[in-house]
Amino acid sequence: MLQFAFYAFSALTLVGALAVLLTRSVIYAAFFLLLTLLGVAGLFVLASADFLAIAQIMIYVGGVLVLVIFGVMLTHKPERTTTDSQQPNQIISGNRVGAGSGWVVAVLVAGALFVALYTLLSRANFTLLTQAVGWQSTVNTIGKQLMTEYVLPFEIVGILLLAALVGATYLASPQTKSSPDATR
C-alpha cells in the first residue's frame, strides 16, 4: 500500500515535471508545476516529514505558484509568440538558424546528468540507508530545533524575507522619476 502510494506520487511528480518541459503554453506549465509540487508534498509525507509537506503546500502552492501565475498574466503577450516560444533557447544554439542543436545540447546535458546520477546512486552503498526508521511526528522536533540550534538562521531568514519583500515591491513598482522613457 505504501509502495503504491510512493509510486503514484513519484509518477505525479515526474509526469508534471515532464509536462512542464514539453508543453508550449506558459500557463499550462504553471498548472503542471502545481501537479509536481503536490507530488513532492506527498513524497515528503512518505519520507516522514509531515510538517515539511504542509509547509511545501502552503509556501509553494499558496505563495510561489500564485506569484508565478501573476507573472504569467502580467507578461502575457497575445498570439504572436506562439511559434516563438516553441523554439529552443538561443543562448545555447547561438543563432536562429541552428535551432535544432539547442534541443540536442540541452537534452544531452540533462540526460547525461541523470545517467551519471543514476549509475552513482545504484552503485552507492549508503550504510545510513540500511538502518531502520520509525515514523513519528516531526513538528515538536522542528519547533525545538528552530528555537535552539537554528535560532540564528531563523532570525536571519526573517530579515532576508523582509529585505526581499521591500526589494520586490521597489523593483516591481513603476519607476516614474528615474527613467521616464522606461515604459515606451
Next chain:
Amino acid sequence: MQPVDSHLFLIVGAALFSIGLAVVLLKRHAIVVLMGIELMLNAVNINLVAFSQYDPDRLQGQMLSLFVMVVAAAESAVALAVVLQVYRHFRTAQLDELNEMKQ
C-alpha cells in the same frame, strides 16, 4: 509501517533535477526558466528529506530544506519583480531577445 526504500527517493530526486535542468536550458520564457529553478530546488529538498528520516533527533536535513523553501520563496518574488520590469522595458519576456543592457 514499512518505510519506502530510500534509494527510490534519491532516484526520483535525480530525475526531477535533470528535468529541471533541461527546462532551464531549453525554455525561452523567463518565467518558465524560473519554474525550472523551482523544480531543481524541489529535487534537492527531496534528497535532504530522504536522508533526514534517519536522523529523527536533530532533523538537520529537514531544517535545511525548510530554509531552502524560504529562500526559494524570496528568490522567486524578487525574480518575478525583475522579470516584470524587464517586460515593461523590452515588451517581451523571451530571454534571448534581451540583447542590450542600456536603458
